[in-house]
Amino acid sequence: MILVDGQPTDSVDARDRGLAYGDGVFRTLRMHVGQPLWWRDHYAKLADDCAALMLACPDEAVLRAEVCRVAAAGEGVAKIVITRGAGARGYALPPGQAVTRIVQSAPLPAYAAAAAGDDIAVRWCALRLARQPRLAGIKHLNRLENVLARAEWNDPSVVEGLLCDEGGAVIGGVMSNLVIARDGELATPDLSQCGVAGVARARLLRAARRLGVRTRVERLPPAVILAADEVMLCNSVIGVRRVARLDDKTWPPAGWTDILKTALYEEVD
Amino acid sequence: MILVDGQPTDSVDARDRGLAYGDGVFRTLRMHVGQPLWWRDHYAKLADDCAALMLACPDEAVLRAEVCRVAAAGEGVAKIVITRGAGARGYALPPGQAVTRIVQSAPLPAYAAAAAGDDIAVRWCALRLARQPRLAGIKHLNRLENVLARAEWNDPSVVEGLLCDEGGAVIGGVMSNLVIARDGELATPDLSQCGVAGVARARLLRAARRLGVRTRVERLPPAVILAADEVMLCNSVIGVRRVARLDDKTWPPAGWTDILKTALYEEVD
Numbered sequence: 282m283i284l285v286d287g288q289p290t291d292s293v294d295a296r297d298r299g300l301a302y303g304d305g306v307f308r309t310l311r312m313h314v315g316q317p318l319w320w321r322d323h324y325a326k327l328a329d330d331c332a333a334l335m336l337a338c339p340d341e342a343v344l345r346a347e348v349c350r351v352a353a354a355g356e357g358v359a360k361i362v363i364t365r366g367a368g369a370r371g372y373a374l375p376p377g378q379a380v381t382r383i384v385q386s387a388p389l390p391a392y393a394a395a396a397a398g399d400d401i402a403v404r405w406c407a408l409r410l411a412r413q414p415r416l417a418g419i420k421h422l423n424r425l426e427n428v429l430a431r432a433e434w435n436d437p438s439v440v441e442g443l444l445c446d447e448g449g450a451v452i453g454g455v456m457s458n459l460v461i462a463r464d465g466e467l468a469t470p471d472l473s474q475c476g477v478a479g480v481a482r483a484r485l486l487r488a489a490r491r492l493g494v495r496t497r498v499e500r501l502p503p504a505v506i507l508a509a510d511e512v513m514l515c516n517s518v519i520g521v522r523r524v525a526r527l528d529d530k531t532w533p534p535a536g537w538t539d540i541l542k543t544a545l546y547e548e549v550d
Numbered sequence: 551m552i553l554v555d556g557q558p559t560d561s562v563d564a565r566d567r568g569l570a571y572g573d574g575v576f577r578t579l580r581m582h583v584g585q586p587l588w589w590r591d592h593y594a595k596l597a598d599d600c601a602a603l604m605l606a607c608p609d610e611a612v613l614r615a616e617v618c619r620v621a622a623a624g625e626g627v628a629k630i631v632i633t634r635g636a637g638a639r640g641y642a643l644p645p646g647q648a649v650t651r652i653v654q655s656a657p658l659p660a661y662a663a664a665a666a667g668d669d670i671a672v673r674w675c676a677l678r679l680a681r682q683p684r685l686a687g688i689k690h691l692n693r694l695e696n697v698l699a700r701a702e703w704n705d706p707s708v709v710e711g712l713l714c715d716e717g718g719a720v721i722g723g724v725m726s727n728l729v730i731a732r733d734g735e736l737a738t739p740d741l742s743q744c745g746v747a748g749v750a751r752a753r754l755l756r757a758a759r760r761l762g763v764r765t766r767v768e769r770l771p772p773a774v775i776l777a778a779d780e781v782m783l784c785n786s787v788i789g790v791r792r793v794a795r796l797d798d799k800t801w802p803p804a805g806w807t808d809i810l811k812t813a814l815y816e817e818v819d
Contacts, residue, residue: 283564292561293569295552295652300562300631302693303572309639334694335701358639362569365697370578370627370656372693372700372724383564387639411680411744412716415698423692424571424641425603428634429684431641432604447681455641475680 282351283385287343297381299364302372303422305381306330308361311393311517312352312386317359319517320345322480327361330419336363337378347384356394358387358518364422392440393519399538400525401514403454405503406430406442410452412474420477430455441514443506443527446475450500457516458482461501461509462537468497468505481515481545488544511535521545551620552654556612566650568633571641572691574650575599577630580662580786581621581655586628588786589614591749596630599688605632606647616653625663627656627787633691661709662787668807669794670783672723674772675699675711679721681743689746699724710783712775712796715744719769726785727751730770730778731806737766737774750784750814757813780804790814 283291298304308327310317317323324341331338348359362383368375392401408430416423430442441454452470453459458479460469467489472478486496506512511532512524523538525531552560567573577596580587593610600607617628631652637644661670677699685692699711710723721739722728727748729738736758741747755765775781780801781793792807794800 285564291564293564295554295560295562295654297562297569298697300566300569300633300652301576301691302697303691304694304697307570334698360639364569370629371659372696374697374701383569385564390640408684411682411685413680413695415677416680416694421694422570422572423694425573425685425690425692426682427641428567428571428573428643429603432643 283383284347284351285383286381287347293381293383294367296367297364298366298368299362299381299422303424304334305362305364305422306334306336306420307363307422308420309517310348310359310361312348312357312359315349315352315354317345317348319480319484322484323517326420326480327363330421331363333419334421335374336365337380339363339380339382344382344384347382351384351386353386353388356389358389360385360387362422390518399522399542401440401522402438402526403441403443403514403524404434404439404528406433406444406455408433408444409447410444410475412446412448414474417475418472418478420479427455445503449502451503451506452476454514457514457519459501459506460485460513460515460521461506462511462513462535463505463509466495466497468499468501470501471498479516481517481520485515485521485541485545488541488547492540492544511537513538513541515545552652553616553620554652555650556616562650562652563636565636566633567635567637568631568650568691572693573603574631574633574691575603575605575689576632576691577689578786579617579628579630581617581626581628584618584621584623586614586617588749588753591753592786595689595749596632599690600632602688603690604643605634606649608632608649608651613651613653616651620653620655622655622657625658627658629654629656631691659787668791668811670709670791671707671795672710672712672783672793673703673708673797675702675713675724677702677713678716679713679744681715681717683743686744687741687747689748696724714772718771720772720775721745723783726783726788728775729754729782729784729790730775731780731782731804732774732778735764735766737768737770739770740767748785750786750789754784754790754810754814757816758810761809761813780806782807782810784814
């Protein structure tokens with residue numbers, strides 16, 4: 282089921298700026314027994330992303346009701362897309378604050394199901410992310426880099442690819458954020474130049490600090506990832522997963538993923 | 551009028567990857583007495599851009615017929631959008647080669663009408679374009695940088711903004727390509743790292759070479775633009791226009807724009 286501006290439909294205006302320019306933002310949420318997990322964090326992030334692109338963020342209660350309306354029973358995924366609406370041709374912002382809101386549901390991807398287990402195999406991607414501080418961190422609709430990076434492999438046993446920026450710093454996965462454990466601390470890449478600063482990453486860092494674990498946001502070269510005690514990937518759909526293999530490199534469990542998974546879901550919403 | 555996969559409609563599938571990820575390319579063409587100008591160049595560029603993104607380019611005759619079908623009488627603009635179609639959630643390329651083709655017409659923008667004259671005023675934009683060689687030159691649907699840059703000014707007397715990349719090289723206008731004349735030669739920015747390599751720019755360089763004028767594609771810092779004999783902007787809708795003013799800097803005509811405008815439309819299609 283899809284709701285566009287609250288109406289059940291499966292289509293949007295062909296002149297929508299989301300289609301013309303990728304002029305909008307989105308959220309992907311995990312649904313559990315018909316309710317969105319981590320809703321407060323998701324709405325706050327959506328509001329921040331809308332503000333960064335000068336988009337009027339829809340009302341929280343309206344959006345939440347629509348997310349619940351499209352949700353199937355049981356486990357699943359909901360997606361919210363906010364665009365700058367259908368406008369005249371040209372890049373200039375249209376007058377007014379009209380947006381299009383699209384809310385839809387999808388089944389849980391196979392890799393996210395509990396049966397998929399906690400440990401995942403990943404690979405390095407060749408594509409280097411461009412650095413654009415004006416868009417960094419925002420979950421916007423300009424995602425061709427992600428599409429090209431994901432097209433680099435077909436092996437279904439490889440769940441995710443790791444991306445570096447053009448300067449060689451590791452930024453994260455194609456669809457997830459990266460957190461490593463080393464020397465009793467957690468570290469995650471600085472996302473001020475590129476990448477998406479996801480809700481799961483923010484929750485995980487917050488949960489770690491509550492447990493008294495020091496967290497660092499910094500530049501992480503590939504060698505630092507390879508030398509880590511444990512490497513984890515997280516997003517709102519998969520939660521947090523341990524990287525058991527990165528191309529030829531393997532890691533035995535060091536215990537961090539289990540601790541953080543528990544903390545991630547105990548963290549107050 | 552809008553045609554989606556050949557059918558008159560004003561809507562597209564809400565799950566289209568053009569909307570979800572900006573996963574597609576586009577073309578904007580000038581229409582004259584119901585016919586597309588520079589069609590052969592436009593179709594060749596569309597095919598190149600589709601190939602760069604692993605998209606199946608629609609048949610030339612089908613597309614041309616659709617462009618003519620949506621065109622109004624008299625002067626106007628047609629737009630072609632090719633996306634990777636409606637797919638399952640996730641960045642991975644869907645199996646098969648399905649694309650969505652959207653063909654629509656629009657009136658000629660006021661700044662492109664003959665009454666607007668040939669000389670234009672432009673400004674520098676603060677936004678710096680990110681460098682992504684995998685996407686550079688392609689007229690893809692990830693255009694948030696252009697949207698943010700165009701949002702930097704409202705003065706209707708300023709038709710266009712000039713953009714530099716993060717290294718400080720001038721790349722072009724928000725919606726146009728840049729060509730300068732200096733010492734009897736033409737120069738245009740190297741677009742191997744960012745920017746869109748437009749059809750008008752390619753035709754203009756080809757026409758100049760036919761006239762025996764040397765052309766260079768190179769890194770152009772702002773100081774080189776300011777020191778040029780004549781600064782021109784071009785795209786398929788406006789043709790070629792002389793920059794008479796760039797913020798506080800003004801130029802008297804040096805004759806290049808008139809010569810190139812004639813050559814641009816005489817160039818064999």
